[in-house]
Amino acid sequence: MDMHVDLRPIDALLTRRSVGALDDPAPAGSDLDLIIDAGLRAPDHGRLRPWRFVVIQGEARKAFGDVLAQAAKARDAANADGLIERHRAWPLRCPLIIAMGAIVQAGHRIPETEQILSTGAAAMNMLNAVHMLGYGGIWVTGVNTYDAQVNAMLGFMAPSRLVGFLMVGTPKSPAQAGERPARAAHITYWTPPSEGLR
Ligand SMILES: Cc1cc2nc3c(=O)[nH]c(=O)nc-3n(C[C@H](O)[C@H](O)[C@H](O)COP(=O)(O)O)c2cc1C
Numbered sequence: 001m002d003m004h005v006d007l008r009p010i011d012a013l014l015t016r017r018s019v020g021a022l023d024d025p026a027p028a029g030s031d032l033d034l035i036i037d038a039g040l041r042a043p044d045h046g047r048l049r050p051w052r053f054v055v056i057q058g059e060a061r062k063a064f065g066d067v068l069a070q071a072a073k074a075r076d077a078a079n080a081d082g083l084i085e086r087h088r089a090w091p092l093r094c095p096l097i098i099a100m101g102a103i104v105q106a107g108h109r110i111p112e113t114e115q116i117l118s119t120g121a122a123a124m125n126m127l128n129a130v131h132m133l134g135y136g137g138i139w140v141t142g143v144n145t146y147d148a149q150v151n152a153m154l155g156f157m158a159p160s161r162l163v164g165f166l167m168v169g170t171p172k173s174p175a176q177a178g179e180r181p182a183r184a185a186h187i188t189y190w191t192p193p194s195e196g197l198r
Contacts, residue, residue, distance in 0.1 A: 053099070
C-alpha cells in the first residue's frame with residue numbers, strides 16, 4: 001500500500017493534526033527510518049546529539065505495559081483509581097510507540113534546557129514526518145514521562161530524561177481540519193521604547 005501523501009512541505013506543516021485513535025499499519029522499514037532521520041535533523045547547540053529514541057512495538061508493547069503497571073503500583077499500591085490496569089493496557093492502544101529522551105550532560109556549557117529543547121525539536125520533526133508519510137501520531141507525556149522507574153527501564157537515568165512518547169499508526173478516521181489560533185494573539189512587532197534606548 002502506498003502510504004505517501006502528495007503534500008507541499010509547507011502544507012504538511014499547516015495541516016498536521018495530532019491523532020490519538022490509531023490502528024495498524026504503523027510505519028516500518030524505510031518509512032520508520034525516514035521518521036527517525038527527520039528527528040536526527042533537529043537543531044542541536046554544540047553538536048551534543050542528545051536525542052535517543054526507543055522503539056516499542058509488537059509484543060514488546062505488552063512487556064512495556066507491565067513496566068508501566070509496576071511503576072503505577074509503586075506510585076500508589078492502593079490502586080485507588082484502578083490505574084494499574086489502565087497503564088498496563090495503554091501501550092496496546094497503538095501499534096508503535098517511540099519513547100523520546102535526551103541524554104543530558106549536566107554542567108556542560110550548553111545549558112540543560114537547550115539539550116532538552118533540541119530533543120523536543122526532534123520530536124516535532126518526527127511528528128511532522130509521520131504526517132507527511134500519511135500516518136498519524138500524537139506526542140504524549142503523562143505521569144510515565146516523569147517516573148524515574150519508567151525512565152530507567154528505557155535507559156534514561158537522571159539527569160537524562162524522557163521528553164515523552166510518540167504514539168504512531170494509521171488514523172482510524174480521517175483527521176478533521178485543524179483550527180489555528182489567531183495569529184495576532186501570538187505575535188507582536190517589537191519597536192524600541194518611545195523614550196529611546198539608554
Ligand atoms: C510536551 C507535550 C506533551 C503532551 N502530552 C499530552 C498528553 O499526555 N496527553 C494528551 O492527550 N495530549 C498531550 N499533548 C498534546 C497533544 O500532543 C496535541 O498537541 C494536542 O492534542 C493538540 O492537538 P494538535 O497537535 O492537533 O493541535 C502534549 C503535547 C506536548 C507538546
